[in-house]
Amino acid sequence: MKLSSIVLAPLLVSAAVVGAAEADPPTRILVAFHSQTGNTEALAHLVRDGVASVEGVEARLRKVGAVTDEEILQADGILLGTPVHWATVSVETRTFLDRVGGVLLQAGLLQREGRTAGAFCTGGGAAMGKEMARLTILNAFLTMRFLVIGGIEGDGFGTLGPEATTPDPKSPLASEEKQAARDSGERFARLTRQVRLGVGR
Numbered sequence: 001m002k003l004s005s006i007v008l009a010p011l012l013v014s015a016a017v018v019g020a021a022e023a024d025p026p027t028r029i030l031v032a033f034h035s036q037t038g039n040t041e042a043l044a045h046l047v048r049d050g051v052a053s054v055e056g057v058e059a060r061l062r063k064v065g066a067v068t069d070e071e072i073l074q075a076d077g078i079l080l081g082t083p084v085h086w087a088t089v090s091v092e093t094r095t096f097l098d099r100v101g102g103v104l105l106q107a108g109l110l111q112r113e114g115r116t117a118g119a120f121c122t123g124g125g126a127a128m129g130k131e132m133a134r135l136t137i138l139n140a141f142l143t144m145r146f147l148v149i150g151g152i153e154g155d156g157f158g159t160l161g162p163e164a165t166t167p168d169p170k171s172p173l174a175s176e177e178k179q180a181a182r183d184s185g186e187r188f189a190r191l192t193r194q195v196r197l198g199v200g201r
Contacts, residue, residue: 026058027193028074033081034064034092037169039122044081046178047120047162050185051079057189064096072103077116077192078146079185080137084121087129089136097140110144116192117141118149120162120181134160149191151184159184
């Protein structure tokens with residue numbers, strides 16, 4: 001083999017690796033939420049910050065009523081937030097879940113593999129249905145064949161997703177709730193990107 005070939009071979013391999021990396025499309029994650037008093041919206045912003053911290057990920061933050069059909073179809077992952085109403089999700093959140101299923105079904109994409117989903121919520125008490133609200137969201141997404149990704153809390157244990165206890169509309173989020181929201185958003189984005197790149201290849 002000629003010396004020039006030996007020198008060029010690593011360069012060609014490096015160029016191929018760089019080209020493949022540049023060809024990877026951004027992973028699109030939709031952070032959708034319903035918020036009545038502003039608490040769930042505040043949590044949604046923190047979750048979005050965590051999502052946006054991952055390289056190669058495009059984060060979109062939307063109120064459920066402002067999400068377009070195209071954004072649903074383009075999303076590689078959906079994180080959905082709700083306030084707890086009567087120990088479960090709000091009506092607006094349930095309506096959004098119905099709409100996601102309808103949009104995917106009409107587009108013939110309900111059986112597409114590789115989409116991810118997660119949940120987060122706020123509630124007025126230590127319990128008050130926060131577990132039920134998140135499980136309701138996750139169950140709906142599982143029915144739509146999404147892969148569910150849970151949250152992570154300060155000690156490293158997994159959770160159903162970020163949550164915050166907000167006794168009144170002006171309740172500030174606790175520092176540990178804020179950190180868990182960011183960490184969970186980062187984990188969701190990182191794993192969603194890994195899934196999408198793996199499915200794409």
